[in-house]
Amino acid sequence: MTQKFLWGVASSSHQTEGNNQYNDWWDWEHEGKIEGGVRSGLACDFRNRFKEDLLEIKNLGCNSFRFSVEWSRVEPEKGQWNELEIAFYKDLVLECKKLGIEPMVTLHHFSIPLWFYRQGGFTRKDSHVDFIPYVKKMVEVIGEDVHWWCTINEPIVYTLGAYFAKYMPPGEFNPAKVVAANYHLFLSHREAYRIIKEKNQQAQVGIAHNMLAIRPSRKWHLLERIIANAIDRFYNWAWIDAITGGKVCFSLPFIFPKHSKITAGKCCDFLGVNYYTQALVHLWPKVYPHETSLPQYPVAVTFARRSDNKSDLGWSIYPKGLLKILRRLEKFKLPIFITENGIADKADQHRPKYLVEHLRILAEARNEGIDVAGYFHWSIYDNFEWIKGFGPCFGLLEMNYETQERSRRPSAELFTKIILSHEHAAPSLEKLKLH
Numbered sequence: 327m328t329q330k331f332l333w334g335v336a337s338s339s340h341q342t343e344g345n346n347q348y349n350d351w352w353d354w355e356h357e358g359k360i361e362g363g364v365r366s367g368l369a370c371d372f373r374n375r376f377k378e379d380l381l382e383i384k385n386l387g388c389n390s391f392r393f394s395v396e397w398s399r400v401e402p403e404k405g406q407w408n409e410l411e412i413a414f415y416k417d418l419v420l421e422c423k424k425l426g427i428e429p430m431v432t433l434h435h436f437s438i439p440l441w442f443y444r445q446g447g448f449t450r451k452d453s454h455v456d457f458i459p460y461v462k463k464m465v466e467v468i469g470e471d472v473h474w475w476c477t478i479n480e481p482i483v484y485t486l487g488a489y490f491a492k493y494m495p496p497g498e499f500n501p502a503k504v505v506a507a508n509y510h511l512f513l514s515h516r517e518a519y520r521i522i523k524e525k526n527q528q529a530q531v532g533i534a535h536n537m538l539a540i541r542p543s544r545k546w547h548l549l550e551r552i553i554a555n556a557i558d559r560f561y562n563w564a565w566i567d568a569i570t571g572g573k574v575c576f577s578l579p580f581i582f583p584k585h586s587k588i589t590a591g592k593c594c595d596f597l598g599v600n601y602y603t604q605a606l607v608h609l610w611p612k613v614y615p616h617e618t619s620l621p622q623y624p625v626a627v628t629f630a631r632r633s634d635n636k637s638d639l640g641w642s643i644y645p646k647g648l649l650k651i652l653r654r655l656e657k658f659k660l661p662i663f664i665t666e667n668g669i670a671d672k673a674d675q676h677r678p679k680y681l682v683e684h685l686r687i688l689a690e691a692r693n694e695g696i697d698v699a700g701y702f703h704w705s706i707y708d709n710f711e712w713i714k715g716f717g718p719c720f721g722l723l724e725m726n727y728e729t730q731e732r733s734r735r736p737s738a739e740l741f742t743k744i745i746l747s748h749e750h751a752a753p754s755l756e757k758l759k760l761h
């Protein structure tokens with residue numbers, strides 16, 4: 327496939343737009359579920375400032391921008407369409423095009439309308455039927471202008487967060503719901519894929535899938551290896567298999583009940599990978615008690631060893647893991663986009679190195695013949711980091727939430743330099759040597 331490399335930044339609606347009052351997160355925030363009792367409020371006021379933000383994205387040298395449409399803005403009550411908000415997304419897309427920025431549009435990025443949430447969200451049988459009118463509406467309005475689509479952002483993170491690890495609404499522990507929600511999200515994706523392609527055969531549709539380099543904490547520990555393997559199967563590969571025409575099976579041995587084992591045919595044109603870090607599987611987590619997120623279980627997953635270089639969230643910097651993942655994705659013979667990659671680093675101490683090292687991995691992968699077709703840095707600016715509130719800073723630009731002022735961190739300038747030195751072509755080891 328020869329086409330220009332997509333150099334972009336990524337964001338999502340609820341994390342940036344502000345005043346998303348009709349979704350589940352807004353409600354949760356008002357129940358005091360966010361760390362420090364914080365609420366998303368005006369967030370980055372992207373809803374009103376999108377033109378200046380797009381200009382900045384352009385000035386950074388990007389030729390693409392990944393953002394999401396907020397379902398609850400478009401359809402605040404079942405079957406009621408807010409034409410003003412729909413027009414906003416049309417304007418947003420047209421403004422991108424005007425500036426020479428390719429929009430990559432995500433249809434579901436964690437938040438859902440309250441009316442849908444109150445009916446059980448994606449755990450409900452046939453819930454995908456409610457997602458379809460929204461997809462149709464958006465495709466009708468922007469389908470002609472949008473070439474790149476991510477139907478669902480990180481379905482595994484979303485379902486685990488909501489129904490297993492409890493850091494997303496409704497914050498339940500119910501493994502059967504994890505399986506059910508994944509299945510219904512899959513049906514939603516498959517239907518959205520069909521609708522988008524029907525409107526525009528040329529459109530390219532995929533998902534943005536969170537992938538982690540999942541490893542045993544101790545290589546020699548047979549049981550940790552077996553468990554790491556099982557988690558890897560479920561977390562990294564269940565969705566990739568399902569959308570590429572393999573088995574549709576969202577169960578995990580011992581924990582999640584079986585749901586289905588059908589094959590559904592291929593329903594994606596590219597693979598979107600959100601890569602941040604590694605995950606280490608520990609048995610008897612007393613070994614690292616302070617780092618375990620779920621101390622009540624005999625198995626724990628942590629994101630760093632004590633000696634690793636870490637982000638402000640304690641996630642280790644592990645670019646090698648991305649190469650391993652890309653090598654495993656190669657066999658699907660589909661273009662791969664890094665739909666998210668970034669680091670919480672308020673001081674911008676690690677980000678420059680993080681950025682260059684991950685781009686180097688992409689260059690290496692391409693040298694091996696792996697079709698990596700784009701890179702989206704998460705994120706354009708600091709934003710509402712879900713249950714963590716406004717603490718973690720993932721931005722190339724630093725946000726001052728009081729004044730809504732955005733200012734470039736040094737790594738923003740570095741990103742621009744890198745893009746320009748590549749003249750928008752794909753990352754190359756030669757050119758990255760200079761940075």
Ligand code: BGC
Binds near residue numbers: 338
């Ligand atoms: C999500 C983003 C989030 C980022 C950093 C990804 O899992 O798609 O919404 O802000 O990670 O945690």
